[in-house]
Amino acid sequence: MSDYLLELNDIEAGYGRAALVLRGLTVKVPAGSVVCLVGPNGAGKSTVLKVASGLLTPRSGSVVVDGVDVTGQGPQAMLASGLAHVLQGHSVFREMTVEENVMLGAFTVRDKAKVAERMEFVQSLFPIVGERWKQLAGLLSGGQQKQVEFARSLMVSPKVVLLDEPSMGLDPKTTATVFDQVVRMRNAGIAVLLVEQNARRALETADVGCVLDLGRVHISGPAPELLADPQLGALYLGGRPSEPAHAQATPAETATRENG
Ligand SMILES: Nc1ncnc2c1ncn2[C@@H]1O[C@H](COP(=O)(O)OP(=O)(O)OP(=O)(O)O)[C@@H](O)[C@H]1O
Known part of the structure; x- marks a missing residue:
């Protein structure tokens, strides 16, 4: 089996006839890790997640999940192969209960015992979800609603969760809580590919x-x-330099360093 749960190899992708957005992108997510993608607005971060979850078919390159090539398969097949995508923005249904929102994530799971087991798992991973189970989701705070979205995505027992800007619209304290939950997911054995505007905070959470x-x-x-x-700090992380070390990417660390 592959060392990586998700591999995006040499991906070229774009929208319609417009110019390519991704031009030979390679990202690999090892088991038991959080990999984060940072970069300027419009760099293509969300597009990477859309390719990974099958929402956008790449023009070339391959998508491999746990050693199996799933390139070109649609979102439902990608979900079945072990990829769950938590989209940017807020996607809880405010007029439905927390339970109803979470259970929507299990609509493809036929085995009732499995659903019950996952329910217990997400409630233990995100205690607030369990505590507010019967309440309307619209009564929860933004950070709590984000945890409902995380819980919903985990109902299918994904190998990799794709998180698109989970801190969007949240205050710094709530953002910290949400990133703590990302670490909890990782510690529970779920690999995470994370896209974030909040680059410094994301890198503080991520392994790669x-x-x-x-x-x-x-x-x-x-x-x-x-x-x-310090150079990266100045360019991408808001300019707060720290130690003068330069990152060296190695293949073993999922790293793909590409020039040009
Ligand atoms: N549905 C779409 N149709 C056409 N072009 C799109 C679509 N979605 C994104 N794009 C274009 O693709 C490019 C990359 O967008 P993407 O959202 O992936 O970037 P991003 O790095 O996630 O940006 P941000 O940090 O602002 O969210 C942009 O030029 C954007 O205008």
């Missing part, structure tokens, strides 16, 4: 960071090394 620019991975490596890189 990838900086996207011009449709490909410009640099990648262990997240702490990227955080400590």
Whole structure:
């Protein structure tokens, strides 16, 4: 079996007849890790997740889940292969209960015992979800609603969860809680591919960071090394420099360093 739960290899992708957004992008997500994609607006971060979850078919390259090539398959097949996508923005149904929202994630699961087991799992992973189970989701705070979205995505027992800007619209304290939940997912054995505007916070959470620019991975490596890189700090992380170390990507660390 592959060392990676998700591999996006040399992906070229775009929308309709418009120019390519992804131009030879490679990202690999090892088991038991959080990989985050950071980069400027419009770099193609959300597009990477759409290719991974089958919402957008790549023009070339391959998508491999746990060693199986699933390139070109649609979202439902991708879900079945073990990829769950938590989209950008808020997707809870406010007029439905927390339970109803979470159970929507289990609509493809036929085995009732499995559903009950997953229900218990998500309630233990996200205690607030269990505590507010019977309440209307619209009564929860933004951060709590995000946890409902996470819980819903885990009902299919995914191998990899794709998270698109989970901190969007949240205050710093709530953002910290949401990132804590991302770590809890990772610690529970679920690999995470995370896209974030809040690059510094995301790298503080992630194991591996990838900086996207011009449709490909410009640099990648262990997240702490990227955080400590003053040049990257100035370019992508709001300019707060720390230690003068330069990140070195190695293949074993999922890293793909590409120039140009
Ligand atoms: N549905 C779409 N149709 C056409 N073009 C799109 C579509 N979605 C995104 N794009 C274009 O693809 C490019 C990359 O967009 P994408 O949303 O992937 O970037 P991003 O890095 O996630 O940006 P941001 O950080 O602002 O969310 C942009 O130029 C955008 O205009």
